[in-house]
Amino acid sequence: MRAVTAFLVLLTVSAVWLAAGPPAFAQKPSLKDFAAFSPKKAKLKAMQARGFIQTGLQPVYPADADCLKGTSDFASQTRSDGSRRSLKFYRGYHGGYDIPADEGTPIVAIADGTVVHKSPGRFIGGIGIILQHAPEDTGLGAWIYTEYKHLMKMPDLELGQRVKKGQEVGLNGKTGTTGGHYGSAGFPHLHLTAWYSDRPDYTTSKLFVPVDGRWMDPLALFRSETLLDSHSIRKLDKDVKKVPIPYLTPDGRSHPETSKVVWPFICEAKD
Numbered sequence: 001m002r003a004v005t006a007f008l009v010l011l012t013v014s015a016v017w018l019a020a021g022p023p024a025f026a027q028k029p030s031l032k033d034f035a036a037f038s039p040k041k042a043k044l045k046a047m048q049a050r051g052f053i054q055t056g057l058q059p060v061y062p063a064d065a066d067c068l069k070g071t072s073d074f075a076s077q078t079r080s081d082g083s084r085r086s087l088k089f090y091r092g093y094h095g096g097y098d099i100p101a102d103e104g105t106p107i108v109a110i111a112d113g114t115v116v117h118k119s120p121g122r123f124i125g126g127i128g129i130i131l132q133h134a135p136e137d138t139g140l141g142a143w144i145y146t147e148y149k150h151l152m153k154m155p156d157l158e159l160g161q162r163v164k165k166g167q168e169v170g171l172n173g174k175t176g177t178t179g180g181h182y183g184s185a186g187f188p189h190l191h192l193t194a195w196y197s198d199r200p201d202y203t204t205s206k207l208f209v210p211v212d213g214r215w216m217d218p219l220a221l222f223r224s225e226t227l228l229d230s231h232s233i234r235k236l237d238k239d240v241k242k243v244p245i246p247y248l249t250p251d252g253r254s255h256p257e258t259s260k261v262v263w264p265f266i267c268e269a270k271d
């Protein structure tokens with residue numbers, strides 16, 4: 001009888017835990033996670049093992065709308081202007097995908113999600129926020145994280161707040177880009193990072209790291225496929241690596257209409 005009661009209690013606790021949503025842990029990332037995600041201390045082999053490699057994915061922008069375009073690929077060694085990246089961060093490899101835009105251009109959530117982290121902008125990435133997307137938010141079959149960096153100012157969003165696909169999550173800026181390679185003028189652009197994990201938990205002490213997280217090519221967000229692993233994507237045929245970009249127009253419509261994921265900037269329809 002006592003065993004049955006204990007089992008029921010356990011069942012209730014589990015149900016409550018599940019209903020309350022994923023827990024955020026303030027503890028430090030594991031050494032393994034740290035070796036793959038720390039900007040200054042990551043080891044190349046650990047990064048690569050977690051998907052930090054070039055995939056060869058190529059965006060195909062819509063013919064009937066004008067979208068802001070990417071200029072520096074994920075895991076490339078060059079900046080948007082073709083110069084070599086600093087070896088100080090991620091061993092000289094690019095941790096995201098860069099899309100230049102004027103300062104103040106609205107940036108939108110690529111899918112429904114929850115605000116899980118805000119970076120005040122003391123470091124290289126400048127001001128940034130991170131969204132967590134549940135598997136049903138994107139249809140991509142994993143817990144996805146998207147990070148939007150170099151924002152003009154901290155957006156008026158609270159930790160834990162739900163955002164909708166296409167909702168403004170910040171204004172494009174150049175924070176974190178001035179004073180170094182780009183001088184005092186800086187380089188206004190969105191740096192979009194993407195990670196995924198089979199688990200919903202993450203650590204936020206010192207470094208935001210999804211537990212058992214893996215890097216992903218941000219372009220893989222837009223493929224509507226559950227294949228996210230960079231090593232598997234890299235082996236795909238060239239034709240399959242072309243990614244038609246789903247997007248939002250100013251009237252609030254998604255293209256294609258059923259797409260759960262959209263480009264982080266609104267695209268203007270061509271007349």
Ligand SMILES: [Zn+2]
Pocket residue numbers: 072094095096097098190191192
């Ligand atoms: Zn970047």
